[in-house]
Amino acid sequence: MTSSKFDYRLAPYYHPSCQTHESYRLTCAEYRELQAASDDRCGICRHRSPWMNIDHDHNLGDHAVRGYLCARCNAGHMRRIDWGERPIDETTMRYLINPWYLRRHGKSLSYHPKVHVSVSQLSNADQRELHRLSAVYVNAHWILRASPVFEHPGIAACLAGGDTRPVMRLLWSYAYWGLPNLDIADTSVNVPGGMSLAEHIAGRASS
Numbered sequence: 001m002t003s004s005k006f007d008y009r010l011a012p013y014y015h016p017s018c019q020t021h022e023s024y025r026l027t028c029a030e031y032r033e034l035q036a037a038s039d040d041r042c043g044i045c046r047h048r049s050p051w052m053n054i055d056h057d058h059n060l061g062d063h064a065v066r067g068y069l070c071a072r073c074n075a076g077h078m079r080r081i082d083w084g085e086r087p088i089d090e091t092t093m094r095y096l097i098n099p100w101y102l103r104r105h106g107k108s109l110s111y112h113p114k115v116h117v118s119v120s121q122l123s124n125a126d127q128r129e130l131h132r133l134s135a136v137y138v139n140a141h142w143i144l145r146a147s148p149v150f151e152h153p154g155i156a157a158c159l160a161g162g163d164t165r166p167v168m169r170l171l172w173s174y175a176y177w178g179l180p181n182l183d184i185a186d187t188s189v190n191v192p193g194g195m196s197l198a199e200h201i202a203g204r205a206s207s
Contacts, residue, residue: 043067066099084168111157119180134175140164
């Protein structure tokens with residue numbers, strides 16, 4: 001890592017301990033390759049940090065390592081992106097389209113993760129499907145287990161790649177915000193009330 005002082009409390013996040021990178025099925029050589037590919041900088045904000053994180057696609061599994069992120073971007077920004085709480089900005093879109101596990105083989109995503117659509121623009125069939133999912137939605141894995149089927153080509157392409165972000169963003173608009181005309185790719189819109197989707201669901205489950 002970039003820090004000259006090694007803090008053993010953070011051992012899993014430094015290479016002297018292989019625990020973390022092996023949990024993502026990375027060899028020591030592959031981990032060094034990941035570090036070199038990122039220039040030891042966060043893949044989103046491009047800052048250097050003594051505490052960096054291996055970011056992966058949770059829907060695809062630990063092997064789908066997307067990149068190297070600082071703690072703030074990993075636990076904050078990308079968590080909200082993956083939960084559909086936050087729209088995908090241009091920097092994050094480039095990061096998602098070219099994840100490290102594909103980029104190292106000269107490949108990129110086969111679909112575009114940023115979908116411009118609102119609930120009101122969906123077909124009647126897609127709106128009914130969204131209503132069905134709103135009754136069972138807890139997280140991305142629940143959505144995939146529900147085997148969603150959408151007519152909208154952008155959403156269908158994302159789901160085929162295991163990407164539930166557009167559906168979760170639509171669920172935000174449909175079930176929680178009451179904003180049927182909101183373009184889910186509009187980066188100027190923030191979460192109403194400042195409540196995260198995880199907090200909303202936790203509150204709903206305890207009520």
